[in-house]
Amino acid sequence: MNIIFTKHVGWRMKKRNISKDEIINTIKYAEKTDKKEGKYYAQKDIGRGKIEVVYERDKYIKIVTVYWI
Structure with missing residues (x-):
């Protein structure tokens, strides 16, 4: 999986x-997408709380932002 972090x-x-x-791990094993x-x-609960990862997908995955929800 090719991933780019902005x-x-x-x-x-x-x-x-x-x-x-x-x-x-949130992208691979998301509880909700x-x-x-x-x-x-x-979205995924990572043990310390739940996060949401915002990303774009084309030839690679480009992570846009991440935050706690």
Whole structure:
């Protein structure tokens, strides 16, 4: 799985204390995934709480942002 992390998501990961592994696991094993306006919204409880990963999918996966829900 080819994944690109934008600068924006890098800042959000640091600010919100969410790791790359947690993001990748959320995409792979999401409890819920919605698609709106060309973006995917994957949700997963990672043990410390529930996160939502917003990403675009084409030839690769481009992570747009991540946040706690």
